[in-house]
Amino acid sequence: MSHTWSPLDVELPRVPLGAWTESAVDWATGALGPVFDAVAAVVDALVRPLDELLTGVPPVAVVLVLAGLGWWLRGWKFALGTAVGLGVVAGMPYWEETMSTLAQVLVASVLALLLAIPLGIFIAENRRASTVARPVLDLMQTMPAFVYLIPAIFFFGIGTVPGVLATLVFSMPPGVRLTELGLRQVDKEIVQAAESFGAPPWMVLLRTKLPLALPTIMTGVNQVIMLALSMVVIAGMVGAGGLGDVIMFALSQVEVGSGFEGGIAVVVLAVVLDRLTDSVGDRFPSARAQRLARQAA
Amino acid sequence: MARYATGSIGEGIVPALAVKSLYKIFGNRADEAMRRLANGAPRAEALAGLPATAAVIDANFEVRPGEIFVVMGLSGSGKSTLIRMLNGLLQPTRGSVQVDGVELTTLKPAALRKLRREKISMVFQHFALMPHRTVLENAGYALEVAGLPKAERRERALDALRMVGLEEWADKLPHDLSGGMRQRVGLARALAAGTDILLMDEAFSALDPLIRREIQDQLLELQAELGKTIIFITHDLNEAMRLGDRIAVMRDGRIVQIGTAEEILTDPANGYVAQFVADVDRTRILTAASVMEKPHHVLDVNAGPRVAAKALRESQTSAVYVTGPMKKFLGTVTEDDVLRALREGRPSLDGYVSTERVRTVTEDTAVADLFADCAESQHPVAVLDDRGRLTGVIPRITLLSALASATPDEVAPVDEPAPDLAEVELVGTKGEPA
Numbered sequence: 001m002s003h004t005w006s007p008l009d010v011e012l013p014r015v016p017l018g019a020w021t022e023s024a025v026d027w028a029t030g031a032l033g034p035v036f037d038a039v040a041a042v043v044d045a046l047v048r049p050l051d052e053l054l055t056g057v058p059p060v061a062v063v064l065v066l067a068g069l070g071w072w073l074r075g076w077k078f079a080l081g082t083a084v085g086l087g088v089v090a091g092m093p094y095w096e097e098t099m100s101t102l103a104q105v106l107v108a109s110v111l112a113l114l115l116a117i118p119l120g121i122f123i124a125e126n127r128r129a130s131t132v133a134r135p136v137l138d139l140m141q142t143m144p145a146f147v148y149l150i151p152a153i154f155f156f157g158i159g160t161v162p163g164v165l166a167t168l169v170f171s172m173p174p175g176v177r178l179t180e181l182g183l184r185q186v187d188k189e190i191v192q193a194a195e196s197f198g199a200p201p202w203m204v205l206l207r208t209k210l211p212l213a214l215p216t217i218m219t220g221v222n223q224v225i226m227l228a229l230s231m232v233v234i235a236g237m238v239g240a241g242g243l244g245d246v247i248m249f250a251l252s253q254v255e256v257g258s259g260f261e262g263g264i265a266v267v268v269l270a271v272v273l274d275r276l277t278d279s280v281g282d283r284f285p286s287a288r289a290q291r292l293a294r295q296a297a
Numbered sequence: 298m299a300r301y302a303t304g305s306i307g308e309g310i311v312p313a314l315a316v317k318s319l320y321k322i323f324g325n326r327a328d329e330a331m332r333r334l335a336n337g338a339p340r341a342e343a344l345a346g347l348p349a350t351a352a353v354i355d356a357n358f359e360v361r362p363g364e365i366f367v368v369m370g371l372s373g374s375g376k377s378t379l380i381r382m383l384n385g386l387l388q389p390t391r392g393s394v395q396v397d398g399v400e401l402t403t404l405k406p407a408a409l410r411k412l413r414r415e416k417i418s419m420v421f422q423h424f425a426l427m428p429h430r431t432v433l434e435n436a437g438y439a440l441e442v443a444g445l446p447k448a449e450r451r452e453r454a455l456d457a458l459r460m461v462g463l464e465e466w467a468d469k470l471p472h473d474l475s476g477g478m479r480q481r482v483g484l485a486r487a488l489a490a491g492t493d494i495l496l497m498d499e500a501f502s503a504l505d506p507l508i509r510r511e512i513q514d515q516l517l518e519l520q521a522e523l524g525k526t527i528i529f530i531t532h533d534l535n536e537a538m539r540l541g542d543r544i545a546v547m548r549d550g551r552i553v554q555i556g557t558a559e560e561i562l563t564d565p566a567n568g569y570v571a572q573f574v575a576d577v578d579r580t581r582i583l584t585a586a587s588v589m590e591k592p593h594h595v596l597d598v599n600a601g602p603r604v605a606a607k608a609l610r611e612s613q614t615s616a617v618y619v620t621g622p623m624k625k626f627l628g629t630v631t632e633d634d635v636l637r638a639l640r641e642g643r644p645s646l647d648g649y650v651s652t653e654r655v656r657t658v659t660e661d662t663a664v665a666d667l668f669a670d671c672a673e674s675q676h677p678v679a680v681l682d683d684r685g686r687l688t689g690v691i692p693r694i695t696l697l698s699a700l701a702s703a704t705p706d707e708v709a710p711v712d713e714p715a716p717d718l719a720e721v722e723l724v725g726t727k728g729e730p731a
Contacts, residue, residue, distance in 0.1 A: 187423075187425070189421050189422070189423050189425040190425045190426075190427060192381075192386055192419075192421070192425065193419070193421055193425035193426075193427075193438075194427075194438075194442075195386060195413075196384055196386060196413060196417075196418065196419040196496075197413060197414065197418060197419075197438055197439040197442050197486075197490060198410040198411065198412075198413035198414035198415075198439070198442050198443070199410070199442045200407075200410060203442065208427060211427075211429050212427075212428070212429065286428070286429035289428045289429040289470050289471075289472065290428050290429070292470070292472050
């Protein structure tokens with residue numbers, strides 16, 4: 001039987017990307033073990049006390065503190081909404097889980113921002129670093145969220161720490177991007193003005209660029225917190241505890257009721273955190289001045 | 298060409314600023330670009346097919362201490378790039394910039410910053426004030442950079458604000474101020490720095506015509522008082538002629554002529570400059586907005602006849618301009634109208650306003666088209682903006698003086714003070730509304 005050759009017969013080379021990743025993770029688990037242990041210890045030392053504090057104090061205290069914060073930042077209507085929303089959550093059986101989730105979100109977001117904002121500043125000042133960082137950020141943001149859980153288990157085992165760290169990686173990109181964007185959007189003439197009077201680069205950055213970029217950076221902070229909240233539930237898959245556990249359990253048992261209760265608790269947390277962080281940015285004088293300037297224009 | 302394009306100030310004077318064979322090429326293959334441009338070929342032809350743009354080509358000039366040196370050119374002529382090389386905001390591709398004899402192009406970053414703090418400050422087209430700092434903090438910015446103690450900073454910034462008449466606004470934010478005031482803050486910021494050289498990049502181009510002339514006058518006064526060396530960039534020949542001791546005309550990256558206003562008007566270096574100044578000389582280029590005066594006696598239509606009578610008496614004129622809601626121009630009322638309103642006991646001027654005795658024109662009407670209106674209008678022609686609001690008036694005598702200074706043969710030497718139009722008008726229009 002004769003067979004004429006056709007270009008369609010050419011087989012593309014197999015790319016063993018999965019195998020490479022596995023061996024890289026294997027190698028890292030062995031070689032970087034002490035590093036991971038140290039990271040795990042730090043994260044644990046941050047999450048555990050906060051978790052214990054939030055679950056330890058009576059729910060009313062937490063509700064009052066958050067409602068008070070809401071009053072200060074946005075006014076009494078929002079404070080009332082916060083109190084009612086959190087009151088409903090406190091009336092359901094999952095208050096402790098909600099507080100664990102809050103603790104994880106806060107720690108993950110703060111750590112993410114501590115990495116994201118300096119990185120954003122760096123790539124805003126350095127075009128080459130920006131070209132390198134861009135695809136990495138794209139990858140971090142588009143990779144399906146629970147894929148992060150797999151290496152996290154390898155490096156850190158099961159529990160809260162891998163959950164928080166996977167959350168950190170997943171929620172970081174908008175913090176970096178919006179910091180870079182905010183800095184790049186600062187009026188070039190104003191930056192030149194600062195430079196033309198002989199201001200050194202650090203002074204231009206700290207006293208001119210960062211204050212003017214602050215509203216955009218605060219949008220990044222808000223986005224980071226929102227992404228962290230969405231991820232922390234997925235982190236329930238690795239036994240991170242909190243509302244993720246509640247929802248995973250409800251899913252496996254097809255319990256509509258407790259699933260809905262867990263879901264509502266997430267929604268209430270999300271709305272409160274979103275509105276609170278959204279208005280923090282407005283309280284900075286530079287943000288207010290710029291808003292007024294825009295209105296005047 | 299050499300006759301016109303060298304800006305040398307002669308032997309024996311140390312220039313405040315000297316520029317030699319200065320090039321700025323953006324893009325790649327700058328050496329090849331400069332080689333092709335060396336024989337004076339036009340920029341577009343010389344660089345065809347090269348991945349480079351030449352913003353400044355072989356600029357040479359010297360600026361005397363205490364001189365106002367204007368660089369004039371249309372957009373894209375390279376003037377903004379040129380000025381940014383004078384304080385090192387842009388690094389030249391080739392050539393030399395000397396400030397007080399110090400070569401700027403080879404300075405290390407720290408030395409360059411020191412030179413900017415001590416010798417050169419800059420005023421920007423869009424003011425470039427920091428919106429999150431008060432007027433005082435903006436004015437004192439250079440002193441903050443220099444590390445002065447707070448009290449001294451405050452004092453010197455207030456001094457500078459006083460010079461531009463804004464010390465009462467010290468604690469406001471920039472957005473509380475009008476455009477003209479913001480640019481005066483920009484000017485105060487540069488003055489507070491205490492440097493001998495001021496770079497002004499299209500500093501007044503974003504301002505309304507009347508405000509622009511006001512701030513030009515203020516700059517000339519300050520210059521007479523402080524004796525700064527000013528390099529002023531503009532695309533407006535009228536502004537160049539008004540301010541410049543000497544003017545450099547730029548086209549397509551090259552300086553095509555350097556000279557006093559009179560030299561450029563009477564002896565243009567080439568067809569381009571001739572056309573440029575010819576256009577501006579022609580009354581077709583000057584607009585109503587550029588010659589109009591501030592309307593002094595304007596009343597709201599709801600003002601009573603008594604107020605109108607008082608205004609007429611105080612201004613010693615025979616008519617006042619009347620505006621309605623949203624400052625819309627309605628017409629004029631004369632002494633007779635006001636008397637009639639008083640006799641008939643009316644509470645407002647409504648019904649007595651007439652449009653017959655005054656002609657109206659828009660701000661962009663060419664001066665050439667004003668003659669008929671001026672001749673037929675009993676009172677000075679009213680200039681309205683696109684929303685019908687009164688923005689200025691043009692008495693006949695103002696039009697005539699504008700004409701006189703726009704005709705090449707009768708251009709007054711720049712160092713001679715121009716006739717004070719306000720005074721002329723007062724004499725010439727006695728018994729007429731101002």
